[in-house]
Amino acid sequence: MNKGISRKRPTPPQQAANPSKQQATSPEDEFVDEDEDVFLDETLFETEDDLVLRDIEQRQSLASRLTKWARPPPSHAYTSASRSVVFQQLEIDYVIGESHRELLPNWSGSAAIIRIFGVTKEGHSVCCHVHGFEPYFYINCFPVMGPDDISRFHQILEGRMGEVNRNSKVPKFIRRIEMVQKRSIMYYQQQDSEPFLKIVVALPTMVASCRGILEKGILIDGLGMKKFMTYDSNVLFALRFMIDCNIVGGNWIEVPAGRYKTTKPLSYCQLEFHCLYSDLISHTPEGEFSKMAPFRILSFDIECAGRKGHFPEPTHDPVIQVANLVTMQGENQPFIRNIMTLKSCAPIVGVDVMSFDTEREVLLAWRDLLREVDPDVIIGYNICKFDLPYLIERAETLGIAEFPILGRIKNSRVRVKDTTFSSRQHGTRESKEVTVEGRVQFDLLQAMQRDYKLSSYSLNSVSAHFLSEQKEDVHHSIISDLQNGNAETRRRLAVYCLKDAYLPQRLLDKLMYIYNYVEMARVTGVPMSFLLSRGQSIKVLSQLLRKAKQKNLLIPYVKKAGSEQGTYEGATVLEAKAGFYEKPIATLDFASLYPSIMMAYNLCYCTLVTPEDVRKLNIPPECVNKTPSGETFVKSNLQKGILPEILEELLAARKRAKADLKEAKDPLEKAVLDGRQLALKVSANSVYGFTGATVGQLPCLEISSSVTSYGRQMIEHTKNLVNDKFTTLKGYEHNAEHEAFWELTGFGFRRNSEVKRERDQSIPRMGDPLGNSAHVSSQKQNREGVVIYGDTDSVMVQFGVPTVEAAMDLGREAAEYISGTFIKPIKLEFEKVYHPYLLISKKRYAGLLWTNPGKFDKMDTKGIETVRRDNCLLVKNLVNECLHKILIDRDIPGAVQYVKNTISDLLMNRMDLSLLVITKGLTKTGDDYGVKAAHVELAERMRKRDAATAPNVGDRVPYVIIKAAKGAKAYEKSEDPIYVLENNIPIDPQYYLENQISKPLLRLFEPILKNASKELLHGSHTRSISISTPANSGIMRFAKKQLTCVGCKALLSKSDHTLCSHCKGREAELYCKTVAHVSELETLFGRLWTQCQECQGSLHQDVLCTSRDCPIFYRRKKAQKDMAEAKVQLDRKFWINQPQQQQQHQKLEMGVIAFELRRSEGSHVKRNKRTTFEC
């Protein structure tokens, strides 16, 4: 217990990194000394007894810590290399290194070496170096080129490459040029193959530079200047390797015994070896190989102590705590829970608390943990953008050179790079890329942003949403205070930090992320890490390349052709017959419309016939499909497309997912499986999207516009058929009604029987372009149909029958009947019934959804405010409640009353601020906006206040609308809700009434209620308003304060202090009332306070949380404010004879004063708060 000696950080991980040593000696004996040193600090305040106890405890904890940290040691069969190694790979990358002498004796110089990281089923970490895989691409071969030309070409190209890559030390740039027989994927071609040149280069980066040379043109003796088309030349090297070896993301790889060599380890992995790429066996993920290896998942979170009023910056502010949880895949409890703290920290049950004196020790302890535990996956919340870069930059600032070796490769530092991801779907989002070699990072924040549309992505609101659990949010300035307190306050912080580390793990489990993402990686064939860092197109491209390789096809590299026509026509949306439908509405929907069109009509790059070839090739007309948009594609008997094959696989995977979904019971599990099913659907739809992506790799608008044109034709055909069959054939009960209608409106219509006769002669078939179906429709187009709405691939049909069951029967019948008119696999399905159904407009409707006749499943809303994230909660709740009352309870008066109450609450300022927060996404950086928008302007203002916490591109900005001068634009009235709370700024209820709730309500009630506007928005409930005054905002500088009477709120003259002359004499009554009011508010506040204490997990500590996303927070704040105000009123009772106190109170009492606003012209506007205007 020598307190004087300089402390060492605990060194267990380093020793323990060598498993054999660990076994040889008892770890307990070995590390006791360091252990004592480390925890000395805490013992300073403790008694001798505690000290001894603590000491024993720590000894034990460290011993168990080590056995817990390390991976199981590999068996002899592994260490002696006498068995084959089978492992699940999680990450693949490559490095440039010297070729392996033994494996590739004939090679020299540097080459790309692939590294595969993974885990065996026993849980050993694996690093496999793969040699012999060379980067290559193809170019077209001119017919005149003979073998001599090729070798001359080789030499010239080698020379040009030497010029371009001057400082590369490779002996030979172009390894080989081979003549191969292949075919381009573009356009249908009659010959099977033609010659191409395969160019094998030395290093992956040379593909691009070589491509550049060949595209520009190269002078070949005897042939002149030749420009080449390049093929497969834009494929990432690691992906190329995966494709050629048939490896898909997260699958199992086997390296047979004897085919691998071990050498001096370059990594920290337990099993490390070298092999040839041709010796790898990739197992397709089926049966035994569809399982998961027991990989280790580290979830962590850091806390930093920022300076007062500043967000922590790594150049100044220390890292004070790091919480870690390690879980084995497939288990539901972490087997390691610890926290590393700077300075002492009181013990926490079930958690290994490790305290250190210096930040350096904390950081190094974390690095050691990483190295020893050797996690395969690192998760956390916002780790990519914050935690990891912070740790690394911090270590740099402190000059800890040995810290950033976090990956599995010895002496290799992690690199941090800024990245932006921008797509039409997800907008622009900035992030950082931290390369930790051999470990997959899985930032739950990124996953959430991609997979779920939420109005806030803070950990708090996400966990509230998925785990129904609030998480306190401690402001960064308070974190410093806690750190600077004592062991207890630091314990408090540690608990908070641990929770932040635990929640991502819970989310990961609950949303089955590992399982779902591995599946997606396997189906689409990309590495896991791509799923979070890349978009949809890489998935399609990966599948395309795989299929193309099987079929001997090549994918051309096309430069951006600027002249290409920008857009093409999309889907039809049928005109919506808005209204409230009390009879059941059946929905017919094509199953995966676009994918099935592509499959049915064999649409693919390789089946497209160019207009030129249509004339030249003389393909028999029965072998081609002419699409409604005028393109020609050959049928599958001539050439089967590869896109249809890809789609078949994706849809098969989706089918499996849907089958799992059926099994699921638990609602959340259902939601998750539904998400998985939807993700696969999106992947399938993206195949179509890929062809229409003009900025993508291989756009082919002929395909995409053909798909949509078929789609348009099909929905039109379906609509006509339904309208036709179900309004004209006898035997459907509803006919009478419609006939009556026709008699009223129609003229010149034929009778039903006539139509029937005609129908019997031919069932219109889709496919004969513009044939019968057009004929039928032209005859009937004036006829009022039963199809009330439809979008892209669905039609909503009002059969007119009164019961859900009957509608279902008719729906099924109709679906079957109409499906018969389409080519396989296009299938119209009866999906659901809405009853009742409120159709507001195109893409906006609500209804009760029934899938079985007994009971409705749920209320379904599409497009309206309840599902839109850019509405405040008030509107969402209000609309939701009204819909509930209208659709389920069928209680329209109740709905009206509810609206009135809500409006009156709003106007009387009884609304809690959390309900008024509007959020909008920031899609571009400040300057790029053309017009001023509320959230953009606010983001700019917040940036001026504090740049570090202000929203960035891709973030969502929460704001409320505050009171301002009349006629002020919304962008002048937006404000940060926290700021509003802190500064007691009044909100603008009028804005919320007029701009937020009125229009949605009118849209909702219009079809149901006469005079909706008058009834809802101008009734007596709108008469009482309460105007609150700002506390200290700008215009208050011109305000003169005046008190109001407690009894009747009238303005007080100078002589009165509490009550006006009228109310004098009612003192006792009013006093009692005020007291009761105060105590009521106190109880409310107390209750909320306790709730928060429960949330933060301790009942005897202050609540520090300022969570923008928690409704309780707003309520607590409001209760607090109301209570304070009420107390001030109470105090006023006693002022009557103490005039000098008055001023003081006046200051406190900002909320209850009236003010007089002077305008420069001299006109006066008088208002007072808490004055009830009765009209």
Added chain:
DNA sequence: GACAACTGGAAGTTCCGGTAGATTTCTTCA
């Protein structure tokens, strides 16, 4: 140099320009 699935549609906001109506200013005239 690498990266980015697609279109259709509703709705809210700002901006801009022509306008009706109000207000002010000027003119005329009793």
Added chain:
DNA sequence: AGTCATGAAGAAATCTAGCGGAACTTCCAG
């Protein structure tokens, strides 16, 4: 009867609220 002040009426100028529509923006349906 001529001159001047005044006020009313009318005309001209000016202001302004409110409008429609375009453009921009966000988000959702499919």
